Structures are given as structure tokens and as C-alpha cells.
Amino acid sequence: MAVINKVVKDAREGCEGVQDGMTLMLGGFGLCGIPENCISELVRLNVQDVTCISNNAGVDDFGLGLLLKKKQVKKMISSYVGENDEFERQMLSGELEVDLIPQGSLAERCRAGGVGIPAFFTPAGYGTEVQGNKEVREFDGKPHILESALTADFALVKAWKGDTAGNLIYKATARNFNPLMAMAGKITVAEVEELVPAGELDPNEIHTPGIFVQRIFQGVNYEKRIEQRTVRES
Amino acid sequence: MLDKHGIAKRIAQELQDRWYVNLGIGIPTMVANYIPDHIDVEFQSENGILGMGRFPTEDEVDPDLINAGKQTITARPGAVYFDSAASFGMIRGRHVQLTVLGAMEVAQNGNIANWKIPGKMVKGMGGAMDLVASAQNIIVAMMHTNKAGKSKLLRECTLPLTGVNCVTKIVTNMATLEIKDEKFHLLERAPGVTVEEIKAATEGDLVVPAEVPEMKI
Numbered sequence: 001m002a003v004i005n006k007v008v009k010d011a012r013e014g015c016e017g018v019q020d021g022m023t024l025m026l027g028g029f030g031l032c033g034i035p036e037n038c039i040s041e042l043v044r045l046n047v048q049d050v051t052c053i054s055n056n057a058g059v060d061d062f063g064l065g066l067l068l069k070k071k072q073v074k075k076m077i078s079s080y081v082g083e084n085d086e087f088e089r090q091m092l093s094g095e096l097e098v099d100l101i102p103q104g105s106l107a108e109r110c111r112a113g114g115v116g117i118p119a120f121f122t123p124a125g126y127g128t129e130v131q132g133n134k135e136v137r138e139f140d141g142k143p144h145i146l147e148s149a150l151t152a153d154f155a156l157v158k159a160w161k162g163d164t165a166g167n168l169i170y171k172a173t174a175r176n177f178n179p180l181m182a183m184a185g186k187i188t189v190a191e192v193e194e195l196v197p198a199g200e201l202d203p204n205e206i207h208t209p210g211i212f213v214q215r216i217f218q219g220v221n222y223e224k225r226i227e228q229r230t231v232r233e234s
Numbered sequence: 235m236l237d238k239h240g241i242a243k244r245i246a247q248e249l250q251d252r253w254y255v256n257l258g259i260g261i262p263t264m265v266a267n268y269i270p271d272h273i274d275v276e277f278q279s280e281n282g283i284l285g286m287g288r289f290p291t292e293d294e295v296d297p298d299l300i301n302a303g304k305q306t307i308t309a310r311p312g313a314v315y316f317d318s319a320a321s322f323g324m325i326r327g328r329h330v331q332l333t334v335l336g337a338m339e340v341a342q343n344g345n346i347a348n349w350k351i352p353g354k355m356v357k358g359m360g361g362a363m364d365l366v367a368s369a370q371n372i373i374v375a376m377m378h379t380n381k382a383g384k385s386k387l388l389r390e391c392t393l394p395l396t397g398v399n400c401v402t403k404i405v406t407n408m409a410t411l412e413i414k415d416e417k418f419h420l421l422e423r424a425p426g427v428t429v430e431e432i433k434a435a436t437e438g439d440l441v442v443p444a445e446v447p448e449m450k451i
Contacts, residue, residue: 029281029318030304032297055318082357083304091356100356103280104322104364111319122326123367127345127398130363160298172315173282174298179317207317224297230305232289 003198006166008215011041014189018154020047021074025110025152025181026054026064030083030227033174034063037191037219038156042067049074053150055106055177057081062225071095077150079103083227102130105147107180112149114183114212119148155185158219159208162192163201166210175207182212191219236407236424236451241375243268243451244405245334248373249275256280256325256365258335259303261375265334276310278330280321280361285313302361322361326368333369335362337376337401339391342438343416344401346374347393359396366397378406378435385437387411387418408432410449417441422449 008014015038018024024042028034039058042050043066052073058065065084067073075097081087090096101109102124112120121144125131135146157178160171168190170178182188190208195218236244242264249255249265251273257263266277266286277286279301286301287308294308301307309315324330339347346366349359366372379385387404404411409432410422417439420432423446433440 029302030300032281032300032304078358080358080360088356092353100358102359102363102367103318103361104326107318107322122364124326124364126367128363128395130359170315172296172299172309173279173301175315175317176282177318180319226295226297226300226306227304228300228306229295230289230307231292231295234291 003165005164006210006213006216007164007195008217010217011037011191011219014038014191014215014217015041015045015154017187018042018045018047021049022047022153023051023053025155025185026052027157027176027178027181028054028056028063029173029176030056031058031063031225033158033170033176033178034058035156035158035191036222038189039063039066042072043070046070046072048072051075051077053077053110053152055079055103057084057087059083059227060086062223068096075099077101077106079106107177109147109150110177110180110184113151114180117149119146121145122147151184151186152181153186155181155188157182157188157190159190159192161194161196161201162190162216163196163198163210164216165198166190166213166216167201167206168192168208168213169201169205170207179208182208187214188212189214190216192216193219193222235427239264240424240451241405241407244410244449245373245375246270248403249273249332251275253331254278254284254329255332255334256330258333258362260336262334262336263303278321278324280318280325280365282316282318282321283309283313285310287313322364325364328368328370330369332371332373333365334373334375335365337374337386338380339386339388339393340374340401340404341388341391342413342418344399344413345391346396346401347391348396350394352394362396366400369400372401372403374401374404376404376406378408385435387436387438389438408435420446422447424449425451
């Protein structure tokens with residue numbers, strides 16, 4: 001009996017089946033830990049009217065900004081979308097639907113979607129416009145609002161190392177939303193900087209178990225653009 | 235009157251030994267530069283690091299290692315990385331002892347607005363709503379008045395709220411204040427600032443004790 005093999009050739013094979021109108025999750029915080037290869041493939045496929053669940057929306061000419069520029073996105077579900085003029089223009093003109101969600105609620109909603117929790121109560125957003133007509137309930141005298149789980153047709157995530165069984169290890173703060181979204185995709189596609197045979201990663205150190213990953217491939221040409229390069233003198 | 239660095243310096247005095255602290259973007263980030271030598275604290279950044287260190291040298295820059303302001307950073311010995319759900323678990327679960335963040339408006343009932351100006355600035359709340367809804371200790375770092383000279387310490391917030399009844403302490407360029415019983419209480423004056431000037435710059439109800447000490451910076 002062999003290990004279940006999740007390997008696909010590249011982003012093109014990884015994103016096979018992505019269609020117009022689908023809901024996609026994309027890992028990353030800012031431009032850190034974004035699935036660069038899959039984003040390029042979405043641009044090439046030119047899928048339309050997609051809903052993107054991603055903490056941020058990239059910058060004008062990189063990351064999700066590339067999809068926004070080509071007007072492929074119908075709706076964004078994010079916590080923070082600054083740093084992108086085209087995004088702001090489309091949002092203010094009404095071309096783009098935007099659902100802004102507190103970052104912790106966004107993370108937990110993705111996690112919940114992956115682990116079979118349909119909804120949960122959180123204090124974040126109570127008394128603000130995020131509350132809307134969500135159910136409010138008090139626990140220990142403190143009001144909370146009911147937030148529902150999020151899932152996606154495809155979750156596109158980026159990891160540092162992965163193996164042929166789909167097990168993933170992330171590097172530093174490039175982890176962020178990736179492990180949560182990996183759990184919440186009907187089809188989760190992982191692109192990694194280093195793909196190794198199953199058995200080579202230490203099982204003690206794996207962050208995302210391969211059961212959550214349907215397709216994995218070795219990514220190429222990572223740019224890893226830095227948004228705010230901040231350095232000190234020596 | 236304090237400048238932004240002075241505000242950060244004053245807030246640094248509030249930190250206690252063994253605290254885990256989350257610093258927001260702007261003035262709050264500067265607080266890390268003024269930690270007294272005799273206390274040990276760790277900084278949490280909500281994108282997924284505890285034990286955030288200094289900015290890197292040119293050689294140390296790692297695009298996979300940033301803070302919530304998307305700036306490149308370093309990790310201190312003993313640092314740890316985690317996913318965004320665990321990160322906000324630390325925050326909601328009250329494992330982080332202090333949150334320092336900026337604000338556009340604070341009301342005398344502890345309400346805070348810092349994420350949206352309708353029609354003008356709609357960038358999103360990021361982690362601010364989760365932070366203010368759960369932190370036991372929130373210090374707001376901001377200028378006392380806005381660019382138009384209007385007070386930012388109000389009876390009621392006029393901008394969309396980030397959180398309700400949550401702010402307990404405010405350090406501005408003019409004063410240190412506490413919120414109690416739905417009123418601002420003046421604790422300290424910034425160097426060279428008079429009580430009269432603070433009163434004039436505060437729209438909300440301000441309780442002024444007989445003696446208002448000057449900050450020791």
C-alpha cells in the first residue's frame with residue numbers, strides 16, 4: 001500500500017475546475033504567504049465574478065490586485081483592504097461588493113468552516129455596524145454576536161515545505177490564514193517552495209495534516225514582494 | 235506639549251513586568267522603543283508572532299517575517315509563530331494583558347471609533363474590533379485634537395464605532411486621562427500644558443481634581 005499521492009504538476013493543473021462565480025479562499029496577510037502561482041493562474045484562466053475570501057486585497061499590481069485590475073472579482077470578503085487604489089475605486093463606485101469582517105472573526109469563520117462548527121459567538125463587532133441583524137446573546141453578562149462559518153469551492157494556500165501526501169509546514173508569519181483556509185476548501189490546493197517525498201518531513205513538525213489538502217505542487221518564481229520594507233542601521 | 239514620541243514614552247511607563255502586549259500601527263508601534271530596562275515584556279503582532287523583535291538590518295530582511303503593519307521585523311529568542319485563529323484566540327481569550335491603539339474619536343463612555351470615515355476612508359477594521367472587544371486593558375494613543383483643531387475626546391462618537399464601552403485610558407499630546415463612570419478624568423498634564431488648555435480641547439465631560447500633576451517623561 002502506497003501513500004495517497006496529492007501531487008499535481010503545476011498551478012494550471014492545481015486550479016483545474018475553477019469556474020466563473022465560484023467562491024475562493026486565498027491565504028496570506030498582506031503580500032506575505034500569498035499563493036503567487038495560483039493567483040497568476042486565476043488571471044490566466046480569466047475566471048469571472050468570483051468571490052474572494054482573503055484577509056487583504058493585494059496591491060495595485062501584485063497579489064489579488066491583479067484579479068481586481070482585470071475586474072474578475074465580484075465580491076471581496078476581507079478585514080483590511082488599504083494599499084489598493086483600484087480596489088477603493090471599484091468599491092466606492094459600487095462595481096465591487098465588499099464585506100469587511102473583523103480579522104479575528106474572519107480567521108475563526110474559516111477555521112469553523114473547516115472543522116464542522118456552523119457558527120459561534122464572539123464579542124468582536126458588538127455595537128458596531130458589523131453587528132447588523134446578527135443574533136446577540138449575553139454570556140457572563142457580556143454581549144456577543146453570532147458569526148457563521150465560511151467555506152469555499154477552492155482554497156488556495158501557500159506553504160514553505162510540503163510532501164507528496166499534502167502535509168504542510170509554513171515559515172514564520174507567512175502562516176497566517178493559510179492553515180485555516182486549507183481546512184475550509186472543498187478542494188484545497190497547496191503550492192509550496194519545496195516539495196519532498198512523503199516521509200521526509202518530521203510528523204512532529206507538520207502544521208497542516210495532508211487530509212485537508214487535495215492537490216499540492218512545487219511553486220516556481222516566487223517574488224515575495226515586501227510591502228513595508230523597514231530596516232534599522234546595522 | 236508632547237510629540238508622538240513623547241506619547242509613546244509616557245505609555246511605555248504603563249507596561250508591567252511579564253506582560254504580553256499588542257501594539258497597533260502608528261504611535262503605538264513606537265512604544266516598543268521606550269521599554270524600561272528592568273521589565274520583561276513580549277510583543278504580540280496579530281498576524282501571528284509572539285516575541286517580535288527590532289526591525290531587521292538590510293541583511294536580516296525576510297519577506298516571510300512581518301508585523302501586522304506589514305513592516306519587516308525580526309524575532310527575539312523564544313519567539314513563536316502561529317496562525318491567525320490562534321492569534322486572535324490569545325486576544326479574545328485575554329492572554330494578552332495590554333492593547334495600545336490609535337483612535338480618531340473616543341467617547342466618555344469608552345466607545346472608540348478608529349476604522350472608517352464614511353465616503354472617504356473605507357479600508358476595513360483589520361484586527362481592531364477583536365482587540366477592543368476583548369482586551370482587559372486598552373490604552374488609546376492619539377493627538378488630543380484632529381487636524382481641524384476639533385476635540386477627539388467627545389460626549390459621543392460621530393464616526394462608525396470600532397467598539398463600545400472598552401477604552402479605559404488615553405494618553406494624548408496634552409494629557410493622561412482615565413474613563414470612569416462615563417466621564418473623562420484628568421490624571422496628568424503634559425509638560426507645559428495648562429488645565430485650562432486641556433479643558434478647552436476636551437468636548438466631553440471632564441473631571442478635574444484639585445491637583446493635576448505634570449507627567450514625568
